[in-house]
Amino acid sequence: MIELVSSVVPVGGGFTPLVVDFPFERNYVESIIYVSLYVSLTAVLLGTLVSLPIAILVGFSQFPGKGFVVALINTGMGFPSVVVGLVVLFAVSNQGPLGTFDLVFTTEAMIMSQFVLATPVITGVSLAAVTSVEDGVRDAAYAMGGTRLDVALVTIKEARFGIATGILAGLGRAISEVGSVLIVGGNIVSADGTSVTRTLTTAIQLEARQGRFELAMILGAILVTLVLLINGIVLRLGGGRV
């Protein structure tokens, strides 16, 4: 991505070289990164906790309409983020069911909408991973006296690479999306230039809207670098097979 930026800069014409002069306040960028990571990682963590049991349950039980349930889960992977943002906005709005908690334009509301976006991805991909675990392995765990939970844990362990991929796909969807966090978060920075609800993506969008493409690119490069780092960590932890 860094390469992308430098290859792109000449096209835009006469931009300041990146190295000479980092065009953002350190505090600004750091707080944006913090908000991005806080919101997306929390959403993905919650999403994972919800997804894995669903994936295991759906993956290993047979019931009429199962195909439809799977299609529904996968459909969630295509929820338009703006609509999710609006739904969450209605929910947390003063008139909404969660109105009393005063969550409009807060990171909590952003976590809610990213949770809605990330969870179907994590569930869908984990479901596929879990389905591919051989029956024999689960049988072995069961035969050795495993509880349902034990069998589920063994299954998760066997499908760890696929599940790690699902979690990373969910994270990718959450951390890269801009539609819902903009609506429910409001892209707010406080007067001292610290992010309240501004994420890397909303900041990128802001710069792009104002025609400051090179700044958008720099923020994009930061985002991609972060994602790469997280990917490296998750794959190392979870993807023993690689």
Added chain:
Amino acid sequence: MIELVSSVVPVGGGFTPLVVDFPFERNYVESIIYVSLYVSLTAVLLGTLVSLPIAILVGFSQFPGKGFVVALINTGMGFPSVVVGLVVLFAVSNQGPLGTFDLVFTTEAMIMSQFVLATPVITGVSLAAVTSVEDGVRDAAYAMGGTRLDVALVTIKEARFGIATGILAGLGRAISEVGSVLIVGGNIVSADGTSVTRTLTTAIQLEARQGRFELAMILGAILVTLVLLINGIVLRLGGGRV
């Protein structure tokens, strides 16, 4: 999603009941749906053609730095769409390397950016699916005189449910994203109200900008219904195991 809309409508207060009066020109909505499907399905088709060979190659060869390559692929799942849009915009702009083809604000440019967004998702999830195929099955195809391609096809067939999930995840990412298509497509309708580069997501975004949240929801419901239909078809074709 239909339910969501109707549960949300009362919150916004006095909206016209949905059934009574469909608030869009039929032509407008149809052309938007057409553009959405054309762009996203083409991007996903191309992405699948590129992804499967990569997934097979990376999945079944061992080389130093493989873990890093996998992390890179998965990182692509987190590319911010605005940045992808900007990169594609530079590429197709008059000064850009593809400037001669005059692709700015065309569906072709939109396909390019959605291709960039969808491909890593398809590749990443397919890679996980393909990795979980037992060696024994590939060995059998090889032993029976299979070429590399034959072995790859057998692998894809065994991993079909996971790969179908990957394709659907890629489609979900493509058809639901708004950042890049807005930048490279321009959200254009012609004067007679027919979409040129307006997709369901950019139309949703436009309605949301204008505060016409209920119209945004209706379009969102249409989008989600479409995705559900496509999911049903793909799972029926590809996911024999479900």
Added chain:
Amino acid sequence: MMRQRQQRQERAWGSSEGLALRNISHGFDGTDVLDDVSLAVEQGETVAIIGPSGTGKTTLLRVLALFHRPDGGTVEVEGTDVWTRSERERLEVRRRIGMVFQEANLFDATVRRNVSYGRHIRRGWRDRLTHWLSRIGGEDTGEGVAEALDVVGLAEAETRSATSLSGGEAKRVAFARALAYDPDFLLLDEPTSDLDPRNTAVIEDAIETARARGLGVAIATHDMHQAERVADRVAVVLEGRLIEFGPAERVFTNPDDPRARKFIDGELVYGTRTGDRRDPSDLQE
């Protein structure tokens, strides 16, 4: 073992003190696989289950191991119909049963973790956590693991990945895994099918040791010699029906059912390449 002896006195209404199937029928997707099968494995005895390929031996063992709730009939453990009991109680029963599958079904982990898994899941969650924490920085030695691997002659493979084992090695690890947590019953599905004579003997020794310690052993085998060597009682399954169930000596020398005799005889005449082979069709009714 004492526990069971006591229970035997207390539960006089139970007609079997081991694992028993009563009038079991079971099938998959509309096809019947087992039909009215009754059979018991008492503690301290070895029951061999023999019969042609696809006849239902594996299904029978899986019903015994509580994998399938049978379509008809009851599965009893020490006289108790287990499928009328709570899942918790069935879990307790399952924890007294060790099983070796026809395929090795090893976990994608080290041999040690495979063999120690049975003990692992018997730990409470707090113990698991303590154990997991205590392992950080050092490798788990795994009580009982080395001993069980030693029985099957694979002590030195403890730290290897289970995926890199040869077919016979994997089968032996699976056997060690079932032994390692000291079950009261052993269900063995072709445990020596991939093994050379020496390793077969090792496993048969282990089975004999287990039986002598009071375990109830059920072994599905296609090897008539093996059935003769290890079994106290023999069950002959033909197309899902139990056509013969009795003391090994009688079944092998003087079976009631002529088809059982034919099946067993099948083996005896296939002695040499040039030998007089029977037409398989005359094994049919």
Added chain:
Amino acid sequence: MMRQRQQRQERAWGSSEGLALRNISHGFDGTDVLDDVSLAVEQGETVAIIGPSGTGKTTLLRVLALFHRPDGGTVEVEGTDVWTRSERERLEVRRRIGMVFQEANLFDATVRRNVSYGRHIRRGWRDRLTHWLSRIGGEDTGEGVAEALDVVGLAEAETRSATSLSGGEAKRVAFARALAYDPDFLLLDEPTSDLDPRNTAVIEDAIETARARGLGVAIATHDMHQAERVADRVAVVLEGRLIEFGPAERVFTNPDDPRARKFIDGELVYGTRTGDRRDPSDLQE
């Protein structure tokens, strides 16, 4: 078969007219599995490969089937060192070899598709397309499929899903799959390990038929009786070395290497449960 006979005349420099390994050594991740193994399977003969569990039999067959490029030594087919040839030529060689793995390794598809797969991939792409198009609306009858399944007694299983087969049934389908496209060589890794005597006899008959038709057969087996029944020549592998390779009769009655005698003897004395079992340790050098 005529083709090979002709080639035999033309290629006088080749010392073997079948599949041959010369001074093969091979290992995984630094450990040596095969060490200086030389062995040949001529057309029209059956070679049995015996040896204890984990000794390298499967690895040897996989090197013969061109799965692994050996670390050292050459694999020759009719005198040609195949690993010096192009991938295209090796493909032609592989297409003359049928293999049955120790595990069944069936595809997740119907039995018919499993068995017809070998013919399927020999079709050109245009043929595949025509064939696929012609199948739409009707089911493929699959030439040769019914015949091959008939050989293993599973003709009626043609439309079943391969995942629902019993262990022995799966193994028999795998055998039919290898037979179905009429290879010149058959490599069999414990093809009857999960089979009862009757089905074992059926497979052994099929092996004998194949050999009689001029195929070269290599069979890794743990069953000494089977080796005696089917083999013309016997190779004894011990810890990756070929300690004995010669006519079956001589190896079984009068092996050169005392360890081979011990290994084979191992079986012969394990006749009864009360029999005198040898201490496994005295098989070591």
Added chain:
Amino acid sequence: TGGDGGEKAAILEETLTLTTTTSTYDTGLLDVVNAAFEDRYGVDVDAVALGTGAALETARSGDSDVVLVHARSLEDAFIREGYGVNRRDLMFNDFAVVGPEDDPAGIDGMDEVTAAFRAIAETESTFISRGDDSGTHAKELAIWDEAGVEPGGEWYRVAGSGMGEVLTQANQTPGYTLADRGSYRSHGSGLDISIRVEGPIEGGPELLANPYGIVAVNPAVHENVNYDLAMSYIGFITSRAGQEIIEEYTVGGEQLFFPESVSGDPNFQQYVPGDWTPDDE
């Protein structure tokens, strides 16, 4: 800072939510105004940039306390419906017609924007419309109306996007568009299009005037809104101090906004819908 502790502590915890349009937000003016307000009152201002319609809609549902937009007709509707109270004229700048260097419609320097629009239509030069019901879009439609042209055809592109995106599009295509001066100025470097028809600030037609208003959300409709704070904010921004900040705010050395609330000749119409007359009801 400053001010005495007691009263300040009471509002220290509080946050004022201001919704505004992206084009206003993107000029950066609010950063300066809000910093001064926060400095004076010790409260946080959450400035949320949305499309004009969404900014008002958010206020309608009581999720913001004060709205700053430049679309008088929409503001009027907002007030008429009872959602907004105490509207004040705040400031103004103007619109300008921007277009490519080669000026295919030949409108450069025209005095009459209606004539310029007619020329664009006659030459069928590409024109990019916001198409998003924003204040700018409403102004553009008003001009077409005035010019007696019904825009349509290949050359007239409805982008349905914000000012920033439309400027980028006009630049890329290239084509003409109507832009507010603030957005045009604050748009980053690299625009090849430039102003073809000036607005009133640079001596252009009054038709291109762009007045901004600020409205508090009616606490009688949404009791949860922070009306006191909203009024403090309106008071501050329309005070002499606030207006000075607006006056002094420059981008690239040029003034973007012109204060309008401090006047010796108060305009009563600013408190009510623009077309309201006392005998309306």
